[in-house]
Every structure is written in C-alpha cells, then in structure tokens.
Amino acid sequence: MALSPRKIIVEDRIAPLDATSDQPALFDGTTRLYMSYTCPFAQRVWIIRNLKVTRLKKLKMNKMVAYTQTKTDSDYTVNYFKKFMNQIFERVLLLNTYSSMASPIVVEERPALLDATADPPALFDGTTRLYTSYVCPFAQRVWITRNFKGLQEKIKLVPLDLGNRPAWYKEKVYPENKVPALEHNGKIIGESLDLIKYLDNTFEGPSLYPEDHAKREFGDELLKYTDTFVKTMYMSLKGDPFRETGENIDCSMFRSIKGEIMEDMTGMFFFTAAPVLDYLENALYKFDDGPFFLGQLSLVDIAYIPFVERFQIVLNELLKCDITAERPKLSSWIEQMNKIDGYAQTKIDPKEIVEIFKKKFM
Ligand SMILES: N[C@@H](CCC(=O)N[C@@H](CS)C(=O)NCC(=O)O)C(=O)O
The missing domain is CATH 1.20.1050.10 (Glutathione S-transferase Yfyf (Class Pi); Chain A, domain 2)
Known part of the structure; x- marks a missing residue:
C-alpha cells in the first residue's frame, strides 16, 4: 500500500550531545530516551517509541517507517562493522595462539630449593623429574616448555640451590653438575635446547614446532x-x-x-x-x-x-x-x-x- 506523506511524522534528528554540551533539565517531568543514533540496542527502544508516537497521534503510520527513520547511514554501518569484525578477528587470532594452543592454566606452588643438606629424591623410581634452578635461563627454557605443554603433573620440578648444590646431584644424577637435566625412563638428559625438543617430541600437549x-x-x-x-x-x-x-x-x-x-x-x-x-x-x-x-x-x-x-x-x-x-x-x-x-x-x-x-x- 502506498504511503501518504502527510501521515508520516518525520522528525529532525537532534544533534548528539558531547562532552561540551549542557545537561538537560534533569527530572523536570520530561520523559527522555538517552540513546545513540548508531547503537542497535538503543535503536530497539527508539523504534518502539516511534510506533507508540504514531499510535498516540492516531496516525496510520506504516510500521516500517517507524523503523526506517531510525536507520544509520549505511556506509557508517558497514565501516563500523568492518572495524568491529577486525577487532574480533584479531582477538580470535590471539586466542588461537594463547588459549586453544596452550594447555589450561595451572598455577603451581614452587617447590623449595634443595641444598647440600637435602636428601636425594627416590632416583629412577619411574618419576619424571626436571632438575632445575629458578634463576637459570637455560633451565627456564625447559620449565616454560613443560608448562606450555601442560606437563605439570607429569614432570616434577626439582629445584636446586646452585650456590650450595647437594653432592648427590653430581655423583648420582648428572656428572656435568649443571641444570637443567631431565630424569625420564631411567636416563638423564641434559642441555636445554636438546631438552625442549625432547619434551616437544616425546610428551603430549600442543606441538611447539611447525610442520611447514x-x-x-x-x-x-x-x-x-x-x-x-x-x-x-x-x-x-x-x-x-x-x-x-x-x-x-x-x-x-x-x-x-x-x-x-x-x-x-x-x-x-x-x-x-x-x-x-x-x-x-x-x-x-x-x-x-x-x-x-x-x-x-x-x-x-x-x-x-x-x-x-x-x-x-x-x-x-x-x-x-x-x-x-x-x-x-x-x-x-x-x-x-x-x-x-x-x-x-x-x-x-x-x-x-x-x-x-x-x-x-x-
Ligand atoms: N649448555 C647448557 C648450559 C647450562 C648451564 O650453564 N647451567 C648453569 C646454570 S644457569 C649451571 O648449571 N651452572 C653450574 C655450573 O656451571 O657449575 C644448557 O643449555 O643447558
């Protein structure tokens, strides 16, 4: 049905208020809809208001007009959504990197350092142990790999006090007397770069080396x-x-x-x-x-x-x-x-x- 222009209320849009605008006479009995012309949530209320206004005025306004009057410039909307979607894609990319790839976050208490007075653990009892030092950057490489692959339960940290190392470490565990060293399947493996590769290839968890x-x-x-x-x-x-x-x-x-x-x-x-x-x-x-x-x-x-x-x-x-x-x-x-x-x-x-x-x- 064709619309009669006389029956349509066409409102001038009020200029949006910004930080420099005066406030309206608040709570003076006026009913006000605080909104933004570009906000789809506000637009819902605006459309309903327009429909109600036409009813109050007893005008036979086409319902669609109540809506079309609230529409934003389509270029603006397209650009707005492009920006919004880009932000989402960026976040998805980061989430892919940090969340889906990484294992769930486990917050561990750091075990106490073992010094010269400490007894050795029950060596070669089947437990996988990472002999480490909290201050050693080489050992930290292996520690990060273990955490990222979600192996906190599988690989136990054994932190040593490097300044006052237990004698059993050199004698029974790792004659090189350095950290890091991994006790796994009855053997000891050293060297941080070899160890991070070993962890990545031997244990489950997200792969840390691309196929490409x-x-x-x-x-x-x-x-x-x-x-x-x-x-x-x-x-x-x-x-x-x-x-x-x-x-x-x-x-x-x-x-x-x-x-x-x-x-x-x-x-x-x-x-x-x-x-x-x-x-x-x-x-x-x-x-x-x-x-x-x-x-x-x-x-x-x-x-x-x-x-x-x-x-x-x-x-x-x-x-x-x-x-x-x-x-x-x-x-x-x-x-x-x-x-x-x-x-x-x-x-x-x-x-x-x-x-x-x-x-x-x-
Ligand atoms: N090339 C070794 C270096 C390990 C290393 O130098 N660790 C130091 C601590 S950051 C260490 O154990 N030093 C004890 C020492 O040399 O006596 C690796 O990559 O694992």
Missing part, C-alpha cells in the same frame, strides 16, 4: 643462533669484546672503532649488542601470521625469551639502555610473550636478576 618446511628451516637457523646471541650479549656486558669471542662472532666491526668507544661502557654495549638484537628484530619480520618468530609460538620463542628478559632488565637498570628502542617487532614480541601464562609463571624478581648480573659482570 620453510618455518622449520628458519626455526633451525634461529635455534642455532641462540648461542651467538647469548654469548654476544654477555660479552657486551663484560666490556671487552676481545676477551672472549664466540666462535661465530665477527668482531671486525668492533676492531675498527675500538679506539673511540672502549672507555664508554654504553657505547661498547651498543656496538657489540646491536647487531645481534637487530638480527632478532629482522627475524621477526619473516612470518606475518602471528607475533612470534615462526608466526605462532614455538620452541624458538621459548629458547630466546629467558635471555631477552634478563638483558632487557639488566641493561635498562644498569646502562639505561632500552633494547626495544627502534625495534618495534622485538618490543611487541616481548609484550606478547609476557601474556603467556606458562612463561609468566617462570619469571623471577627483576631485582634478583640485576643482582646476579652485578655479581657476575661488575
């Missing part, structure tokens, strides 16, 4: 580079890059500028550490399906984070250097890592980290 060939290849390269990264960063703190050179480190760059920068510890740090930090920054551009080195969280992120965490804290505290300055990818990677529970639970007090470094390097 290009990602695996790049992952292998990055895992190999951890050694260079760690040695170079430690070296930069020792102040003299020639005292201890890692096998793979090209120091030629430092040699040419050595004269000008040797007195300046901060300059020394920058010249030594910048290339390896830039290596990480550039590596983070390689895959764009997530904020991590191989897109999604993997063993590569776990291998680097305990060290990056320490260097960030210590350099900030002692040299007032921000390792993430002008390294946006590194900055957002650290931010994303901090959101992962299995990692957050393994952190120690930053003050303790600074003290350890001071003792070692200052």
Whole structure:
C-alpha cells in the first residue's frame, strides 16, 4: 500500500550531545530516551517509541517507517562493522595462539630449593623429574616448555640451590653438575635446547614446532643462533669484546672503532649488542601470521625469551639502555610473550636478576 506523506511524522534528528554540551533539565517531568543514533540496542527502544508516537497521534503510520527513520547511514554501518569484525578477528587470532594452543592454566606452588643438606629424591623410581634452578635461563627454557605443554603433573620440578648444590646431584644424577637435566625412563638428559625438543617430541600437549618446511628451516637457523646471541650479549656486558669471542662472532666491526668507544661502557654495549638484537628484530619480520618468530609460538620463542628478559632488565637498570628502542617487532614480541601464562609463571624478581648480573659482570 502506498504511503501518504502527510501521515508520516518525520522528525529532525537532534544533534548528539558531547562532552561540551549542557545537561538537560534533569527530572523536570520530561520523559527522555538517552540513546545513540548508531547503537542497535538503543535503536530497539527508539523504534518502539516511534510506533507508540504514531499510535498516540492516531496516525496510520506504516510500521516500517517507524523503523526506517531510525536507520544509520549505511556506509557508517558497514565501516563500523568492518572495524568491529577486525577487532574480533584479531582477538580470535590471539586466542588461537594463547588459549586453544596452550594447555589450561595451572598455577603451581614452587617447590623449595634443595641444598647440600637435602636428601636425594627416590632416583629412577619411574618419576619424571626436571632438575632445575629458578634463576637459570637455560633451565627456564625447559620449565616454560613443560608448562606450555601442560606437563605439570607429569614432570616434577626439582629445584636446586646452585650456590650450595647437594653432592648427590653430581655423583648420582648428572656428572656435568649443571641444570637443567631431565630424569625420564631411567636416563638423564641434559642441555636445554636438546631438552625442549625432547619434551616437544616425546610428551603430549600442543606441538611447539611447525610442520611447514620453510618455518622449520628458519626455526633451525634461529635455534642455532641462540648461542651467538647469548654469548654476544654477555660479552657486551663484560666490556671487552676481545676477551672472549664466540666462535661465530665477527668482531671486525668492533676492531675498527675500538679506539673511540672502549672507555664508554654504553657505547661498547651498543656496538657489540646491536647487531645481534637487530638480527632478532629482522627475524621477526619473516612470518606475518602471528607475533612470534615462526608466526605462532614455538620452541624458538621459548629458547630466546629467558635471555631477552634478563638483558632487557639488566641493561635498562644498569646502562639505561632500552633494547626495544627502534625495534618495534622485538618490543611487541616481548609484550606478547609476557601474556603467556606458562612463561609468566617462570619469571623471577627483576631485582634478583640485576643482582646476579652485578655479581657476575661488575
Ligand atoms: N649448555 C647448557 C648450559 C647450562 C648451564 O650453564 N647451567 C648453569 C646454570 S644457569 C649451571 O648449571 N651452572 C653450574 C655450573 O656451571 O657449575 C644448557 O643449555 O643447558
């Protein structure tokens, strides 16, 4: 049925009130609908109001007109939904990374440290044990992997007091006398990088290494580079890059500028550490399906984070250097890592980290 324009109430829309607007004469007997022209919830009430108004005025208004008068510009609506959907997709991507991939959050009490006076556990009784130290970044790699895979029940933590280690550890458990070491199926396995791979391949839980060939290849390269990264960063703190050179480190760059920068510890740090930090920054551009080195969280992120965490804290505290300055990818990677529970639970007090470094390097 065609509508007669005379019978339709067409209201001028009142301009929306913003932070600069005066309030209406509140509670003066006027009935007011506080709403927004773009809010679908408010729109429901607005439509009903329009329908009621037409009834009160005894006008035969087409019901659809009561609705069409409330519609928002379609471009605005499309853009609004695009923005909204993008936000949802971003969240889904992050949820995929942190929730569906990670095992449910388990909050553990940290077992007490075993020192020289402590008895050994019932060795090789079938219990899987991770011999660890809460302050050791190598051991932290394995601890994060265990947590992320949801193996808290399967792998028992045995934390040692490294400064006052029990003699039985070297004699009966791990002759290398280092942490981490894993007791599993009657054998002891050491070396953090081997251990994180072992945990990932041997135990259940989400896989921490992608199937994709290009990602695996790049992952292998990055895992190999951890050694260079760690040695170079430690070296930069020792102040003299020639005292201890890692096998793979090209120091030629430092040699040419050595004269000008040797007195300046901060300059020394920058010249030594910048290339390896830039290596990480550039590596983070390689895959764009997530904020991590191989897109999604993997063993590569776990291998680097305990060290990056320490260097960030210590350099900030002692040299007032921000390792993430002008390294946006590194900055957002650290931010994303901090959101992962299995990692957050393994952190120690930053003050303790600074003290350890001071003792070692200052
Ligand atoms: N390459 C080993 C290094 C382990 C390591 O150096 N652990 C230190 C603690 S952070 C340790 O046990 N040090 C005791 C010592 O050297 O006596 C790994 O990746 O697991």
